[in-house]
Amino acid sequence: MRQVRLIWVLAWKDLRVEYRSRQAFLTTLFFALLILIIFNFAFDPGSPATREAAPGILWASLIFPGVIQLNRSFQAEAEEGTLYGIVLSPVDRGVIFLGKQLANWIFMLAIDLFILVAFVVFYNFSFSWSLLWIVLLLVLATAGFTAVGTVFAAMLSSIRGRDVLLPVLLFPILVPIIVAAVNATQEVLLIGEFEFFEKWVQLLVSFDVIYLAAGFLVFDYVVGE
């Protein structure tokens, strides 16, 4: 029980810092919106082909800002030296990982939801209850994304050139998440039949479980001296 509270304390600290400055949140959100809009111009706006590609566009415009957020989540800690403070506190390193991951997860989800609304408007889909299935996908995919991302971001926080390194390390690992999320979104938005939806969700859940467990176990080696 104490562990759960500690995770929440850590996550709450990060979220409060984000809430007080708000600048990061708005910038990341704006960046995501820009990607969404640029894709609309890069393809023929309003054409059926663009509509076909819409699920891919949605996920691309969530992944890129996500990387920026992950980089930032350890940048401030490393610059101010607060990471030492956290690492030195008498808390299991795995718990620190879960706390950081939870904060990133909630932060990303907040952005994801705004982007989903903008996406439905820009790409002319309708607001219906079936969007809740996409919210489920957002929750699951973002969990896995931030699980791997938090490990790598923590690792790279002390390295020069981390801004480029993070996507280089992260994107190949994310291939299954992107495949699963894009195809499941396609079923919800375009096909309207949930033939494989359950399978994709299972895949996302197993990715989450594997990488949350792996992150919990290896985080000690990533931040400890």
Add this chain to the structure above:
Amino acid sequence: MWLENSKQFLATASRLLKVSGWMLLPLYLLIVIALWGAFLYAPLPDRPGADPAAIQALGDVQRIFYFHVSSAMNSFLAFFLVFIGGVAYLVTRNEKWDAFSAASAEVGIFLTTIVLTTGPIWAKPEWNTWFPWGDPRVMTELVLLLIFIAYFILRASLPEGEKKYKFAAVCGIIGFLDVPIVYLSIHLLRTLHPVVITATEIRLDPMIRQAWLMALVAIMVLTVVLVLLRTSMRLHHRAAQEMRQQLRERRARAA
């Protein structure tokens, strides 16, 4: 202790070198046998119902398959060794395991490159496409190659030291864990959008199976020898670095 680490590295390195030296002759023999098996012993696959022109066109290109499939299977072995080396390093903190991991990753990249270059040569006449994006095995190989190129980019951006070995080990472990998930995701994708592959049916002759087994064993031994050689090389390199460092310190103290 004066040159303590270097001595240890050199001892292990020369032991590995000796072992791989002993394996060289059998390796050469196995490769010759595998080449003989693939090009002379194995018949062309029987394609019931295909017209002779097609059989002629697809003919000898198929022989690339012996090395293609064997390299693919052994690339998984090599990346599994990266994983093993990574776990062993994190548990023992012995630098030798890092050298072993990095060497296995290099060999893995070498084998995946073979797979991804021989594959298209075969796939173009057989499936009429250079790169079948929907094939789970091809995609897994591609993602593995990307992950382990990133692994070396990470290594290159860190100075020698415990931190580098720890991070590389973590990266290797996380990368290897992705393999089954990538495979499953593309497998599922394929059931969703069936790839149109215009292949004639292939019946596997027992002689083809035997020739393939020869290639598999030859490349497996090649993998092991290369991993041992590269590990030994990396340890020699580490020993030299260590010695230079200690000499510099000693000179500075004397001056």
